Amino acid sequence: MGNEEELLIRRAQRGNLKAFEDLVKRYDEKIMRLIFNMVSDAEDTRDIYQEVFLKAYQSITNFRFASEFYTWLYRIAVNTCINFRKRKTIVQHDSLDSYLDGNNDNWQILNTSEIRNPEEQLINKELSEQIQKSIDRLPARQKSVFVLKHYHGYKLSEIAVIMNCSEGTVKNYMFRAVQKLKISLQGYQQL
Amino acid sequence: MEKCKKNRKLIWLTIYNELSSEQKSQLEIHLQACSDCQSDYEEALRLRRALDEKIQVAPTAAQLEASRAELHQRLLLLSQPRLQKSWFDKVWQIVSLDFAPSWRFATAVALLTFGVLIGNFYSRKAATEYNFYQQQISELLESNISNIESVTYDPVTRQVAIELNTLNDFTIQGNIEKPEIQQLLAHSIVVRYQNLSIRKKIPESD
Numbered sequence: 001m002g003n004e005e006e007l008l009i010r011r012a013q014r015g016n017l018k019a020f021e022d023l024v025k026r027y028d029e030k031i032m033r034l035i036f037n038m039v040s041d042a043e044d045t046r047d048i049y050q051e052v053f054l055k056a057y058q059s060i061t062n063f064r065f066a067s068e069f070y071t072w073l074y075r076i077a078v079n080t081c082i083n084f085r086k087r088k089t090i091v092q093h094d095s096l097d098s099y100l101d102g103n104n105d106n107w108q109i110l111n112t113s114e115i116r117n118p119e120e121q122l123i124n125k126e127l128s129e130q131i132q133k134s135i136d137r138l139p140a141r142q143k144s145v146f147v148l149k150h151y152h153g154y155k156l157s158e159i160a161v162i163m164n165c166s167e168g169t170v171k172n173y174m175f176r177a178v179q180k181l182k183i184s185l186q187g188y189q190q191l
Numbered sequence: 192m193e194k195c196k197k198n199r200k201l202i203w204l205t206i207y208n209e210l211s212s213e214q215k216s217q218l219e220i221h222l223q224a225c226s227d228c229q230s231d232y233e234e235a236l237r238l239r240r241a242l243d244e245k246i247q248v249a250p251t252a253a254q255l256e257a258s259r260a261e262l263h264q265r266l267l268l269l270s271q272p273r274l275q276k277s278w279f280d281k282v283w284q285i286v287s288l289d290f291a292p293s294w295r296f297a298t299a300v301a302l303l304t305f306g307v308l309i310g311n312f313y314s315r316k317a318a319t320e321y322n323f324y325q326q327q328i329s330e331l332l333e334s335n336i337s338n339i340e341s342v343t344y345d346p347v348t349r350q351v352a353i354e355l356n357t358l359n360d361f362t363i364q365g366n367i368e369k370p371e372i373q374q375l376l377a378h379s380i381v382v383r384y385q386n387l388s389i390r391k392k393i394p395e396s397d
């Protein structure tokens with residue numbers, strides 16, 4: 001953690017709103033992507049974003065500098081996503097179409113480096129939806145570990161801090177998650 | 192074949208670059224000698240590539256700006272949640288009507304903000320007293336604000352009951368004039384605006 005960040009945290013802990021909002025700006029883009037990967041719904045993502053940072057604001061005095069600040073923040077985000085899913089009775093996802101047409105002001109697609117023809121795009125969309133469904137079927141903690149590792153590139157040791165468990169446990173969650181994904185995506189691996 | 196079972200995990204760890212160079216070279220030696228593990232490895236690589244194909248979505252600058260602005264409003268309320276009782280009555284009358292959730296929140300925020308300003312002006316003398324409620328509130332906030340299930344307000348006795356969804360149904364009750372109760376109400380409305388059930392007790396007629 002840099003000196004500047006530590007200073008911001010200490011000022012936020014004394015109730016400085018501006019300092020807290022500066023911290024938010026450092027992490028909220030990544031946190032929002034994480035939430036989206038966990039719940040796959042734009043409106044839910046916006047709601048959870050609010051809940052995560054309000055919780056962070058309310059409990060920032062509990063941050064003791066024992067870990068990196070982002071792991072503390074990510075832990076709040078992961079737990080909020082898990083609890084959100086528990087209290088939501090009907091789970092529905094946005095169709096990817098609303099992001100693919102290029103007219104969405106709020107969300108953009110990150111991995112479109114290679115130009116695709118319409119046919120390839122359709123296959124890609126179907127695959128993406130199939131992967132999303134498969135990830136959604138994973139138990140909450142396996143899903144969290146998998147998303148943090150595969151789509152956010154964190155080290156297993158960092159994920160262990162975020163999830164507040166041992167690295168061995170994280171490895172087990174990860175292994176079980178990929179085994180399940182392998183089975184549910186069997187037809188798609190030939191691509 | 193006990194060794195191969197262990198390798199299944201190592202294969203995934205090497206796919207995600209989580210092996211030490213020593214472990215990595217040991218695995219490579221085994222893969223060259225064992226065709227079962229070699230095909231496992233190739234299958235894992237294919238799965239990883241398929242998973243990489245998933246479309247990744249990120250918020251635009253406009254979305255981030257909008258979310259930050261909304262958060263800013265909520266943070267302002269949380270940092271100054273002292274309210275005048277009369278303003279709470281007005282907030283209550285309006286939020287208990289059947290507005291769409293988004294409208295309900297916008298209205299509540301507008302009134303709360305106004306209430307905070309008025310409240311600050313008139314009630315500077317009401318210094319925070321550390322009592323039962325203060326402790327309950329900080330414990331609640333530490334655990335999980337989304338445990339708040341419902342809020343019931345009785346306009347006759349001016350009693351507010353805040354019901355928590357915990358293992359042993361817990362309710363915090365108090366007079367609306369108590370700053371701690373007002374603080375908790377502000378928290379409830381600000382954080383749980385969409386799923387919060389707000390009820391107003393209808394006075395029994397004689």
Ligand SMILES: [Zn+2]
Nearest residue numbers: 195225227228
């Ligand atoms: Zn083998």
